[in-house]
Amino acid sequence: MLPYATLIPLDRQLSTPLSTQIANALIRHIRQGVMSTNTKLPGSRVMAALLGVHRKTVLTAFDELTAQGWLMQVPAKGTFVSSRLPDVVPSPLTELAATSMAQQTGFTINKKPFLEIPVLKTSTILSFDDGLPDLRLAPVEQLGRNYRNILNRGFQQHLMGYADTNGTPFFRQQLASYLRDSRGIPATPDHIFTTRGSIMAIYLLSKLLLEPGDVVLVGDLSYQSANLVFDECGANRMCIPVDGQGLVVDAIEAICQQQPVRLVYVTPHHHYPTTITLSAERRIRLLQLAEQYGFVVLEDDYDYDFHYVGSPILPLASADAAGMVVYVGSFTKSIAPAFRVGYVVCPPNLVAALGYRRRIIDRQGDTILEQAIAEMLAEGDVQKHLKKAQKTYHARRDHFCELLKTTLGNSVAFTIPDGGMAVWTEFDKAIDLPQLAARCRNRGLLFNNGRFYQPDAPIVHHTRLGFASKTVDEMEQGMEILREIIGL
Numbered sequence: 001m002l003p004y005a006t007l008i009p010l011d012r013q014l015s016t017p018l019s020t021q022i023a024n025a026l027i028r029h030i031r032q033g034v035m036s037t038n039t040k041l042p043g044s045r046v047m048a049a050l051l052g053v054h055r056k057t058v059l060t061a062f063d064e065l066t067a068q069g070w071l072m073q074v075p076a077k078g079t080f081v082s083s084r085l086p087d088v089v090p091s092p093l094t095e096l097a098a099t100s101m102a103q104q105t106g107f108t109i110n111k112k113p114f115l116e117i118p119v120l121k122t123s124t125i126l127s128f129d130d131g132l133p134d135l136r137l138a139p140v141e142q143l144g145r146n147y148r149n150i151l152n153r154g155f156q157q158h159l160m161g162y163a164d165t166n167g168t169p170f171f172r173q174q175l176a177s178y179l180r181d182s183r184g185i186p187a188t189p190d191h192i193f194t195t196r197g198s199i200m201a202i203y204l205l206s207k208l209l210l211e212p213g214d215v216v217l218v219g220d221l222s223y224q225s226a227n228l229v230f231d232e233c234g235a236n237r238m239c240i241p242v243d244g245q246g247l248v249v250d251a252i253e254a255i256c257q258q259q260p261v262r263l264v265y266v267t268p269h270h271h272y273p274t275t276i277t278l279s280a281e282r283r284i285r286l287l288q289l290a291e292q293y294g295f296v297v298l299e300d301d302y303d304y305d306f307h308y309v310g311s312p313i314l315p316l317a318s319a320d321a322a323g324m325v326v327y328v329g330s331f332t333k334s335i336a337p338a339f340r341v342g343y344v345v346c347p348p349n350l351v352a353a354l355g356y357r358r359r360i361i362d363r364q365g366d367t368i369l370e371q372a373i374a375e376m377l378a379e380g381d382v383q384k385h386l387k388k389a390q391k392t393y394h395a396r397r398d399h400f401c402e403l404l405k406t407t408l409g410n411s412v413a414f415t416i417p418d419g420g421m422a423v424w425t426e427f428d429k430a431i432d433l434p435q436l437a438a439r440c441r442n443r444g445l446l447f448n449n450g451r452f453y454q455p456d457a458p459i460v461h462h463t464r465l466g467f468a469s470k471t472v473d474e475m476e477q478g479m480e481i482l483r484e485i486i487g488l
Ligand SMILES: Cc1ncc(COP(=O)(O)O)c(C=O)c1O
Pocket: 196, 197, 198, 199, 200, 223, 267, 272, 300, 302, 329, 330, 331, 332, 333, 337, 342
């Protein structure tokens, strides 16, 4: 008889029932050939005594394995490993003792090296990040209260089930009126499609609208994650220069005169990564060109809420009566990145098409979170939070730019951004930026080494230094590390 007490180790601390542990162990030994087909198992009483469990536990395990086809019960003879399983050559017992998961797949994965760009993560270490909100200011109390209330209220059942793929109706309604009030987009709930953040919106739209070879125009530079999506879709991505007024729209026209353009990706409010605002004149021209040449304007308004000079310029979508602009936004910057609620604003026929596309990978969004945010919008909590955050970030921008100037002097050059949460900073050519970033990291200050923004450039001198998430003390601490390492 096999040493069942050793082969079937049971751990009573685990939440896995003992019968399941027995069944799993037996499956493993059958798979690995320790127990070959037609092996007779001890009777349930004997097995129970060997394993120190109740007989019913063994019977439950045997019944389950019989139902799954691993074992067969032969009347008046006993329980056997099923004769219909293929024979497996046994491995040495020492090998069988390994219970950890494999570190590598046993099959190949088609590699796409262009996708393998590291993601930026929020860190608990001091950092001048890519331009992230201060999570300490996030209105989590109101959000948590709303979330809990929704679950307690008793009408949660319809929210906890399968729901509308396009988004929670109350959220779409509240968002439409918020977008009308805050940025002049005359949307109705039928123009809103919810997603789990902007990047998902960009992905779904690209999958829906792009065919391999389609020309997609982006700024030089642009948002790498969007570039990856366009490349993944097989688009023919072409770069347009960006100057002091944003995307050079004349260059877009020049390309349109040569060949069909399917989509232009823009971050007009604060161009990513350089933070430049697209001038009013170029906005109008871009809309005219979109109508004339029939291309989609994909407007990624990732940080609309934070603008410090005059009133924010209204989005392109607010002036688009022809249905050429698809507007993407999210609450990941205005509340916090962990709360994955974003949206697309577009004509209803595109909302419907997005819904069909989304269903393939994600049946619906986070309905309860959408409802909780909708209630915050209805109660004015989001608006109040943004007003406060905007004031704080404005002061932080001023302080940060002043510090950059006074602490780092001629080692850096930058334009004070009109809005957003980061400063596009150029380091002196004599400074090796990736090396500086690595040395600062060793001293406890993280910032992007610039390669994220220009993965193909042989040398990089620019990076984004985020100020919004840092208090004055933290900024000063970080700046001091930079100053020391640069050697000023
Ligand atoms: C330009 C731009 N678009 C979109 C996003 C992604 O936002 P989300 O977290 O909503 O997917 C970011 C994130 O930093 C961004 O910088």
